[in-house]
Amino acid sequence: MAAKERQRLDKLLAHMGLGTRKEIKKLIKEKRVQVNGRPAGDPGLHVLPGRDYIEVNGEPLEYRQYVYLMLNKPQGVLSATEDRFAKVVVDLLPPQYRAFHPFPVGRLDKDAGGLLLLTNDGKLAHQLLSPKKHVPKTYYAVVCGMVTEIDVEAFRQGVILDDGYRTMPAELKILRQGLESEVELTIYEGKYHQVKRMFAAVGKKVTYLKRIxxxxxxxxEQLKPGEYRELTAEEIGKLQGINPPTLPPDLFSAKI
Structure with a gap:
């Protein structure tokens, strides 16, 4: 994606994760950076990303403004960009991606794992997190206690949390019943610790949680905990094409 304004060459290369300003100045001094076929002699040279042809060490530079990463968040890592005491998801990325200053779209509890989108596209993040969009989020959970059809219906109607809030209708699918049950749950909002609090409302406890x-x-499924990959163009397009509320009609009518 082309930028609309010219940028300093050293700032642009730093943004692309090619090194620190000092390292980039050295590259330029050593004539290892070319702009439109000529060695760049000045780190402060103003270039137009997407239009000026830039090479570093003989390799063409493909400029992009945004980065979109799918992370399989491991348990024990915070969904944040920084923390004084704990490891955060951005720490799992190499410098070339951290240079884009990506942030997690939404949150996963520290003890939860699974799908987390990291990007620096604020517009897309706002779209995905907007309460008006009701973007569905699906979780796999292990629950202490027998999950029954009574719970399925309670979730379909919306349950009352510990603070008195009645949740939107949710889709609960039982995968395995027993003293320890396995389920899939799809919710259409993002309240604090919502999945755990929903099960607590029906007298059960979540012991394992993973967003899928x-x-x-x-x-x-190929991503192990802690691994990530860039989104495909198709995946980005689908996210950008999300429209307002897509609640299933039967669930929507169940809300009281």
Missing amino acids: AMGPLVLD
Whole structure:
């Protein structure tokens, strides 16, 4: 994606994760950076990303403004960009991606894992998190207690949390019943600790939680905890094309 304004060459290369300003000045001094076929002699040279042809060490530079990463968040890592005491999801990325200053879209509890989108596209993040969009989020959970059809119906109607809030209708699918049950749950909002609090409202406790989908974006099963990959153009397009509320009609009518 081309930028609309000219930028300093050293700032642009730093933004692309090619090194610190000092390292980039050295590259330019050593004539390892070319602009439109000529060695760049000045780190302060103003270039137009997407229009000026830039090479570094003989390789063409493909400029982009945004980065979109799918992370399989491991347990024990905070969904944040920085923290004084704990490891955060951005710490899992190499410098070339951290240079874009990506941030997590939404949050996953520290002890939860699974799908987390990291990007520096604020417009897309706002769209995905907007309460008006009701973007569905699907979780796999292990629950202490027998999950029954009574719970399925309670979630379909919306349950009352510990603060008195009645949740929107949710889709609960039982995968395995027992003293320890396995379920999939799709919710259409994002209250604090919502999944855990919903099960607590029906007398059960979540012992393991993993997000497996957010809107049209589904966790890549090939990604191990802590691994990430860039989104495909198709995945980005689907996220950008999200429209207002897509609640299933039967769930929507269940809301009292």
